[in-house]
Amino acid sequence: MRKLYVIGIGAGDPDQVTMQAVKAMRQVEVFFVIGKGDDKSELVDVRTAILTEHMDRPYRVVEITDPPRDRTPADYQGVVEDWHDRRSALLEAAFAEAEGIGGILVWGDPSLYDSTLRMIERVLERGAEKFDYEVIPGITSAQALAARHRMVLHRIGEPVHITTGRRLRETGLRESALVMLDGECSFTEVPGDDVHIWWGAYLGMPDETLIEGPLRAVEARIVEERARLRAAKGWIMDIYLLRRDRPGNGSVRPVSVGGGR
Structure with missing residues (x-):
């Protein structure tokens, strides 16, 4: 993978996707989606609808199963750090098999209570995968x-x-x-x-x-x-x-x- 776009897509309304986000999406050849299970399949459906509406070129979608974690831990920081490690490892494996330009669609904006950027930095710090990445802000x-x-x-x-x-x-x-x-x-x-x-x-x-x-x-x-x-x-x-x-x-x-x- 040569480059990765991390794209904020708003809080849920497809009309909140900015023109900058649409332009970035249209550069992407493969989108990486971390699934949240069958109960939250609607979230994937919204992403799919956004791609269907705005993409003007062929693309692939790689779905990654989100690893489970304890939601009421005694050591909150430690549990979340471990979760981020396991998520970043799954992303790294998916990146290794991709070519060209990748993209991750993020609810709202990647800067606010979202772990995507932290996981990408962990992938790059490990050194096995090397790529440039760009962040596109979204409506929070x-x-x-x-x-x-x-x-x-x-x-x-x-x-x-x-x-x-x-x-x-x-x-x-x-x-x-x-x-x-x-x-x-x-x-x-x-x-x-x-x-x-x-x-x-x-x-x-x-x-x-x-x-x-x-x-x-x-x-x-x-x-x-x-x-x-x-x-x-x-x-x-x-x-x-x-x-x-x-x-x-x-x-x-x-x-x-x-x-x-």
């Missing part, structure tokens, strides 16, 4: 969430904290917090009656679901809806923003719930 789920809720992620002159559900439980809510990878509904453990939440699942997909409102008023609804969606599909991708109301500011928007697109 954070941007998609903000757009669908028509809101700004931070207040004027203030930061926004991007974190995970696990870290939210450990550190608590300090400023506006954008929370990803939360399989345990950690927002239910945030204390106080002054917190607002903007939640979204399957952003950009036909089953997109949005809920917004004061946290204490809507948290049970989110937990219930999230469980229902996950049971129906076998998987879920969701993200949310938490923010405390300013002291003395009772002017929050009313609860809103939306499902589908």
Whole structure:
């Protein structure tokens, strides 16, 4: 393989694929796809639809089975490092059999809670495979969430904290917090009656679901809806923003719930 494109393809809506991404995709001769199992075959279907819509040349798809890992480990860092090692070894074997220009399509953008770039660097560090690679940015789920809720992620002159559900439980809510990878509904453990939440699942997909409102008023609804969606599909991708109301500011928007697109 001479060159590899790592291409961000947005949060799920095929229209979020940028022109830069389309131009890069049309250079690719073989795409590498790390599968997530039968329950998440819909994710592969979305990638296939994007390729069908935008590719103007013949190409191959090499599917790689994602190795399993412990989702509730005592040593989180160590388990993830081992997982990345095994994933990178599978990619390395696939790269070794490919010729020409390769491509990997990444949900959202490769820079945010995605391991693709780390795995590619591990492959190159081992030295058996040598190739150039280029990263094409994509629309993140954070941007998609903000757009669908028509809101700004931070207040004027203030930061926004991007974190995970696990870290939210450990550190608590300090400023506006954008929370990803939360399989345990950690927002239910945030204390106080002054917190607002903007939640979204399957952003950009036909089953997109949005809920917004004061946290204490809507948290049970989110937990219930999230469980229902996950049971129906076998998987879920969701993200949310938490923010405390300013002291003395009772002017929050009313609860809103939306499902589908």
